[in-house]
Amino acid sequence: MARSITSLDDVTANNLGTFKKINQVSLPTSYSEAWYKEALNSDQIVKLAFFSELPVGGVKAKPLNLSSDLATFDSAVGAKLVPKMVPNVVYIETLAVLTAYQNLGVGKQLLDHVIDQTKQKYIHDVCVHVHVTNTHALEWYEKHGFEQKSLVKDYYKLQGLESPDAYLLYLKV
Numbered sequence: 295m296a297r298s299i300t301s302l303d304d305v306t307a308n309n310l311g312t313f314k315k316i317n318q319v320s321l322p323t324s325y326s327e328a329w330y331k332e333a334l335n336s337d338q339i340v341k342l343a344f345f346s347e348l349p350v351g352g353v354k355a356k357p358l359n360l361s362s363d364l365a366t367f368d369s370a371v372g373a374k375l376v377p378k379m380v381p382n383v384v385y386i387e388t389l390a391v392l393t394a395y396q397n398l399g400v401g402k403q404l405l406d407h408v409i410d411q412t413k414q415k416y417i418h419d420v421c422v423h424v425h426v427t428n429t430h431a432l433e434w435y436e437k438h439g440f441e442q443k444s445l446v447k448d449y450y451k452l453q454g455l456e457s458p459d460a461y462l463l464y465l466k467v
């Protein structure tokens with residue numbers, strides 16, 4: 295059987311820097327060292343995507359309880375599953391593909407992994423915040439079945455983005 299030109303692999307201490315670099319050049323938001331370290335925890339849904347063996351994309355998502363505070367970027371990034379609470383949503387924190395490698399199916403492969411993991415955990419909702427001006431990502435998520443649930447005012451206010459609002463999108467799986 296022919297080997298696929300795109301593949302996913304785990305994020306480890308050895309390639310954590312690559313995951314960080316991909317996020318830094320692809321996203322307008324930044325994440326702390328502690329957040330990157332958290333990516334190595336087994337409860338997180340984290341993968342690097344490779345195109346022809348080159349690292350070109352990555353995803354980080356986490357199971358949460360719907361009562362988690364997702365009102366601002368900082369609270370969503372800091373949100374953790376409360377021990378003993380049953381997770382009922384998987385929250386996508388970052389999903390990014392280097393510009394030169396977009397439109398090759400890499401993003402879909404990362405999203406499919408999140409959806410598979412969500413189903414394996416018997417969770418039925420995936421959600422994500424998308425910056426209001428990020429029309430491309432909004433259309434991309436909607437094309438993959440996500441629906442806009444609400445407009446979150448000032449979600450990115452402390453990140454210094456010009457239009458600080460975000461849409462919260464949901465997918466039933």
Ligand SMILES: CC(C)(COP(=O)(O)OP(=O)(O)OC[C@H]1O[C@@H](n2cnc3c(N)ncnc32)[C@H](O)[C@@H]1OP(=O)(O)O)[C@@H](O)C(=O)NCCC(=O)NCCS
Nearest residue numbers: 320388389390391396397398399400401402403428431434
């Ligand atoms: C949104 C994003 C993740 C999409 O990633 P991507 O790798 O380009 O997504 P895909 O390649 O899976 O899908 C894009 C398109 O390629 C098409 N496609 C899928 N597989 C393909 C293939 N093998 N060959 C050619 N085209 C393909 C899809 O049909 C889709 O077409 P469309 O133009 O009709 O939408 C990417 O644009 C990105 O990283 N943006 C910057 C970061 C960001 O905004 N992230 C979202 C907020 S978390």
